[in-house]
Amino acid sequence: MARPPLARERVLDAFEAILIDEGGRAATLDAVARRAGVSKGGLLYHFASKDDLAAGLVDRLDTLTDADLERMADSPEGPVTYYIRTSVMEDDALDRAIVATTRLAQGGSAIATAGLDRSRRRWAAAIRPHVRDDAALDLVMLLSDGLYFNNSLAFEPGAAAEDAADLVPTGAGLARLIDLVLRTTTRAPEDPEPASDEV
């Protein structure tokens, strides 16, 4: 680890913050440097190009994913509950890295797309042993993706924070949703033979 230069982290924080608060188009080198309290030249000393800045954000996502996988494995509530519960935007370091990287990916950054894909596969692999079958795994993963998708839209400049409240379940609503998912994905099915014929 050998803690990286502080200015470098501050630049990365600023990049992340602008991506989240104002969207991908606003995240210019000028804007990032200003927010980080350095000059553009100072920024470019730490990150040689904008692509390098994106790579730095993806590195941060990888590191935070490592830590989250450990926390998830140790979680007393179980990996499924932990994963869904922590998929609502709580503005912690991991949430911010995910939303910021998503913004980059949607702008067209290949490295951001690959980084998101990599983290997602690691979470899926860790969760798989704790759910009934592949359909159940799909359900859990997609639900989490949906939560991030909505939270990320809710944080856009066009959306009032109050309006977002009823888009995504929080508190008791989230608890009921998790309960629903747990019943659906972790237990053996009550009716062992679905025998559905429609597609």
Next chain:
Amino acid sequence: MARPPLARERVLDAFEAILIDEGGRAATLDAVARRAGVSKGGLLYHFASKDDLAAGLVDRLDTLTDADLERMADSPEGPVTYYIRTSVMEDDALDRAIVATTRLAQGGSAIATAGLDRSRRRWAAAIRPHVRDDAALDLVMLLSDGLYFNNSLAFEPGAAAEDAADLVPTGAGLARLIDLVLRTTTRAPEDPEPASDEV
């Protein structure tokens, strides 16, 4: 409707295509005009500004949402199955409009964010009567969002089309997922829920 000028539609198609294929940053007026086979001046006759171009895309999304709500209401498989099934990217007009608008929203376009939010609320209102409770509605909506999120990432330049295949269920896997969701959301619960009093 009084069919709009063809060139206008071609420009909108090109805008959509570039957003989907190359991401938000690549969707410049020059690139859109080139792909549509018109000059930049020609483009700007139909859409006075880039914001106006975004507004045109959102209008298209609204219109396609109208049509989809009708199809969903008439669907013999039922609204829930219809909604989930059609949430995988099939490259039809509605899918393309949604993914393209999502790219714009993540770039920071307030009008795109508002448009997505509006369509999502209309779908939610149409589905609500067909599921058990609000938690079930959340599940269905978030699952659909998750499918779009993944499909939109899979279409990014950084992701090979083959790799995307195992990210999102298709065919039989999708059928099993829908079956799982239907059992979870549409039937009366085996254990009758204690009437909860919040929300």
Next chain:
DNA sequence: GTCTATATAGCGATAGAC
């Protein structure tokens, strides 16, 4: 390691011919 100044190119938008 951080700054200012500057080069270069690309972007959105306008003007005006046809």
Next chain:
DNA sequence: GTCTATCGCTATATAGAC
């Protein structure tokens, strides 16, 4: 209704002083 030409601005990136 579509074109070419061009303006003014902003973006990324470089050079070189401190």
